[in-house]
Amino acid sequence: MAQPMTGRSLRDWLPKLVLSPTVAMMAIFVYGFIFFTTYLSFTDSRMLPSYEWVGFDNYATLFKLRTWDIAVNNLLIFGGLYIGICCLLGLTLAILLDQKIRAEGFIRTIYLYPMALSFIVTGVAWKWFLDPGIGLEAVVQGWGWESFEFDWIKDRDMAIYTVVIAAVWQTSGFVMATFLAGLRGIDGEMLKAAEVDGASTFALYRRIVIPQLRPAFLSAFVVLAHMAIKSYDLVVALTNGGPGTATEVPATFMYSYTFTRNQMGVGAASAEIMLLTIAAVIIPYLWSELREKK
Template sequence: MTILSHAEERPVRPAARRTASARLQDWLPRLVLAPSVAITLFFVYGFMLWTFVLSLTSSRMLPSYDFVGFAQYARLMANDRWWVASTNLVIFGGLFVAICLVIGVVLAILLDQRIRQEGALRTLYLYPMALSFIVTGVVWKWLLNPGLGIQAMVRSWGFESFTFNWIVDPDMAIYTLVLAAVWQASGFVMALFLAGLRGIDDSIIKAAQLDGASLPRTYLLVILPCLRPVVFSAVMILSHIAIKSFDLVVALTGGGPGYATDLPATFMYTHAFTRAQIGLGSASAMLMLGGVLAILIPYLYSELRSRKHG
């Protein structure tokens, strides 16, 4: 009993207190990340908020804070050039995404057959993505110039009636943007799908072959449905690129002929910086941001949902 009483009376030793260095070690990652987070909040989200504020004002050459509500958005909706730019975005974005997906899938399937020189071909297809859109635009401007490029070359071969003057045709010029953008981005889509194909279990393919499915049907009905996350990611990335396209338009067509190849990004730049209509340019920028968010939010929701249920 004496031993037990002494044991019961012995105080329990408290847990060792954390030293100052241990606390500093816990806070060090936060301290390191704090400047970059603060800069991002100010220069990205702060300027987004400022742009929204300017879109509600009558700002012209310089910012002013004479609030006019949504009058700039009403002006924007009544602007014919904005509707031309929006229509061009639908045409350009739709064709750009669709053609890149088709070419990317086809190239990925071909490379997935373990052909010779796969590494060299993969590098060749991916190389255009290493170039900036400015370089791509300049190169394709030379190629599509009727007096210097493809038309002049074919005519020098003796085909005098051959014409390929899309870049100077207001009805066809928007498709030159599609050609150049597809040339640059389809290799990137190929890389996404090739990575997805290499992640497919070979037993799925063998099971489909045992059931008598041909190789095209195996890819079309078995493998590609398994790559829905890759398809979704590719669509999100390509749509994001299409909405923000500016440098390709400036380098290739300059928005012309006239403003036949205007996109919302070039419209925003023209009105905000060269026509001294900051309020109207800010309103167009906010609508572009809304388009980007309409793409990113479903993507983020899908990613978070897959992680939650994964």
Template sequence: MQNYQRDWLQRMLPRLALSPSLAVILVFVYGFIVYTSYLSSTNSKMFASTDLIGLENYVRLFNLPNWHLALKNLGIFGGLYILICVCLGLFLAILLDQKIRGEGLIRPVYLYPMAVSFIVTGTAWKWFLDPGIGLEHVMHLWGWDSFTFRWIKETNTAIYCVVIAAVWQSSGFVMAMFLAGLRGIDNEVLKAAQVDGASPYHMYRRIVIPMLRPVFLSAFVVLAHMAIKSYDLIIALTNGGPGRATELPATFMYSYTFTRNQMGVGAASAVIMLMTVAAIIVPYLYSELRERQHERN
């Protein structure tokens, strides 16, 4: 009897220890996801309402010019952000993989920006890009009076300032992912290619980079998720301006929910963002689970 109780306690103790955290996640994550979905189908304005209106909020959402602008900005920001981070991260990882001297010092320098919050990154780059106190001001003090760099003040170029700040923060993390992938490649494969006379360019193009396909996929999923939910970087760097030049779906959702008192429309935009993230992450998780199941069999 005592052995049975002890075995039962050993089995249940981990579950009992995790149950409070699971309960909190169930309520404050999945519960609020369900509640937000419910609000998106109601006539909620400043306060939540129980008057169901079906998909009317979604129709209104996709008829708003600001939502289309937010989607356009997300396409520009997300596309450039993912592309530059992947290319720069791969380039830096290849450089560090050459066993250069001082790698132990250089690698943390590249990784350091990821340890900084997006609020700090946005504030720092806002100061750096501000013509009155940043790069342009410093260049004028050094005598280059003709130098101008006012991207952050121009509606056509402000979104690229967001790209610059985001790439600075995330490229080191992508570099670490690619470096781990490069260090995991079997050296015997590379030595065999060298014996066959393959040049470094062809070796990376035909052997190394194709073998990094899982890393490319993981980097894309992580970066796409970060791009879709970007909010704090935008608020700290441009606050969605000038005008609405850098508004993204996340800032749109906040403004329509808490500033314009259109809670139903804001909830609908949040659901669209969730569905977009799920459309990226769910197939990735499915492929990972499928590969693991295949390896086990």
């Protein structure tokens, strides 16, 4: 005869029952579709999924496409500048706010506010701001500086840098908050002892403060690299990959080849390359965190 469920066993099973639908949905709609995309990347899928195995043909085709080369080069430019400028600007702002200045809470909120916006809103706003006909160039020329030009968004060679500007504006406040939390966690007695020993402010930050911000640097790098690799909405809203393919990135390439050019197999292959790149960034970070906890 089955034993009645006791109060203790009910308390043990209740969290599992509550979480099981979420776990099942994640298993199906996240990891299930990841495996399905991986499978499609080895098939001859075009407009609709196909199950005819072609091996690595899609990957060979992918790496022969000039558009993919442009997308990867743009990602390297965008990712390098985006991560570097965000870290430098975020660290500078965090150091300034750490000086216990007046209205720190208000200033911190101003810096963090862009992070509350979606990348679509940011892209549209910066598209208007950078448009030579209605944006910064038109306003400055209306003030009398008729020789002023700032048409990067229309320039094939400079358009990718407008994406960097918009992305840095949105996320540098988040990086600032990350570094500020790290600065507030540094032992003040250690800093005072160094000051008593005659250490200059520059030496203080170079030898004590910056090295102790390693976890904050690592966290910021992982988050920013992840956002850079999967950047899609900002690029689409700001430049739509143009002019031409000047601001094409792997995320826009994947969407274009999957849903516009009806090359689902090639699009799936590009998605897998992006997934492996993100994994190459996140897995060492997780391994490092787990090793430190042990």
